[in-house]
Amino acid sequence: MKKAAIVVIQALGSFSILATALPLLTLEEWYVRVFDFPRVQLFFLALFCLVLFLWLGSRNRKRDKLLIAGLVVTVVYQAIQIYSYTILSPVQVQQAEKDGTQEAELSIMVSNVLMTNTEHGKLIALTEDKNPDILILLESDSVWQRAVKSVTSKYKYRVEIPLNNTYGMHLYSQLPLRQKRISYLLDEEIPSIKTFVKLRNGTWVELHAVHPKPPVPTEDPNSKKRDAEIVMIARDISNSRYPVVVAGDFNDVAWSRTTALFQEVSSLMDPRIGRGLFSTFNANYPLLRWPLDHIFHSDHFKLVQIERLPDIDSDHFPIYIKLSFAPENKYEQEEPEPDEDTDEDAIETIAEGMEEAREVKEEN
Template sequence: MKIALFYLLLIAAVALWLGSLLPIIPTDLWWIRVADFPRLQTSIGLVAVLIGFFFFTRRYRTPATTAATITAGVLGYQAFLLLPYLPTGTDLANDSCPVDHRFKVMVANVRLTNDPDNRLIDQVRAADPDVFLALEVDQKWTRALAPLKTRMPHTVIHPTGSYFGIALYSRLPLDNPHIEHLANQDTPQIVTGVQLPTGEVFDFLGIHPRPPHPSQSALGRDAVLMRAAFLLRDNDRPGVVAGDFNAVPWEDAVAMMRDVAQLVDPRHGYGYLPTYDAQSWWMAWPLDHVFYEAGFAALELERGQAFGSDHYPYIATLCRVDRQRSERPDAAERDTLNSARDIISRARRQAETRASD
């Protein structure tokens, strides 16, 4: 009986080792890329099997000790990725930001098949964001969200009838708002300037790339992230990018995106803040994001309440600050920039091939 339990524990450990280490492989394969998502869950599993191996060290000393050592090493790697998301405090005190320099961004993936009711509208009104980005909107959702135009009259509304409709509602004036298909992908993204009460305009990108899943690789998603980063990098104005990235913040693609545009992830030091899956007790990871360039600082991050979607709303209050006062990541290496450009080029070629078929 004990040998059977030991082998079951060993099988579970091997599965957790593979799930933790496979994403190290540089590939676009969907099943490897999505293994990056549940790192907190696999870490909990690793802790459980590590404890389990200690119960077998007397009877099966060598194999149990070896397995426990490997498990501890893999757990250390997981901790290296996840520890930056432990809460350590804010990067700017609320009372140090002038009112006309602060603004609130709210992101909500409404889920196309979710029937709209008042729960989301009520949350938007209560949060009172300056900019509200809604994803997966169709005609029924744009009708349901229409009352928001009273408080947020500046809009970009682009329903598609698919899972990639997108809409932006803003209290602040927009500068040259338009839809772009970044990296020639078939999903629309919003590109606009947003004017603060001070009169200054910053760049805002609202994005929702396709997720990696059995019918598609992660290449298209990664290309959208890279192209968004280059748009911000190549513009002199400070910028913010927000949306459902269909990627977790510790993924290599997201790290590359941050490096390209020198973006700050405000979850660093704030906490894990999972926004998906609102309908599952165990699938909990952060897919919705608000990143910003130097020149902004995060005052507050919040997760909204469930409203029938598989995503929770995600809310970030930011402050426009002097560039030198904001956290500024290291400049991207030339190799990183070349790798990002290569991702965009490969995705464009793939899109052109599909269009010609």
């Protein structure tokens, strides 16, 4: 029995080491990039295997020592990767003062509704309860558009893109919008939205809603187009003269190198850093969850509240954020800075994505 347990521990430990090493490769294939996602799970798996092997296994053979060393490196490496998204890390976005006024606040709720989900009432009730200034729905088709009309009717300003390919997008706003632009950056079936929203104090904020395809066999065999779309939006933002908010399902985790590149290029900040993971996917599997739905913003804002909301029978939890526009205090926060390789990495990422999109289009 003990021998069988040791074999299982060795197999799981070896898997955690391999799954940690694979994403270090500069390959965009889905079977490599998928291991960007379960950093927390791999940390605990490697730690579990390390403790059990030290307790039950041998430490004398060379291969045993190599396994122990590999597990120690894996635990340390994964801990470094997820550290910023624990309460042990300093926050990147400062907490707003309690005496802030509503005129300077902006609340946003993002929900990937799961197109086939028929429990529309749960989202309606949640929207009524949170009453966000901006409601962004993803995977929303014409059925969803009609089903939630009872709550979205109070949102005077809107951008509606009902699609039946799981990439529909709806943006509803109680605040005025201008220059509403729908773009299909790399795929004629995958929209993104860029608009400007007017805060109650008169400030115009640039707002982007995004939902690129994930690198999975049923969608895209690699991450090139996803990565390129994310970086293209970052490049657009980097030239903005306005406060900026980007929200949506990135189909990428907060700690990936693509998301890090997005922050370096755009200089946008992540309010989750120092506060927690806020894992929104997969709502159906508690042990397999990671943060896929993001809300980034420029350093013009401080954080009032961020919250992962209750289950609405989707495979994603909705996420809610309330920001306070505080430009006079922006220099209290350290925004992400590009390094010497940032521009080159961004150009290469976009070029690879555009080439992939061209090849796919020619094949079809």
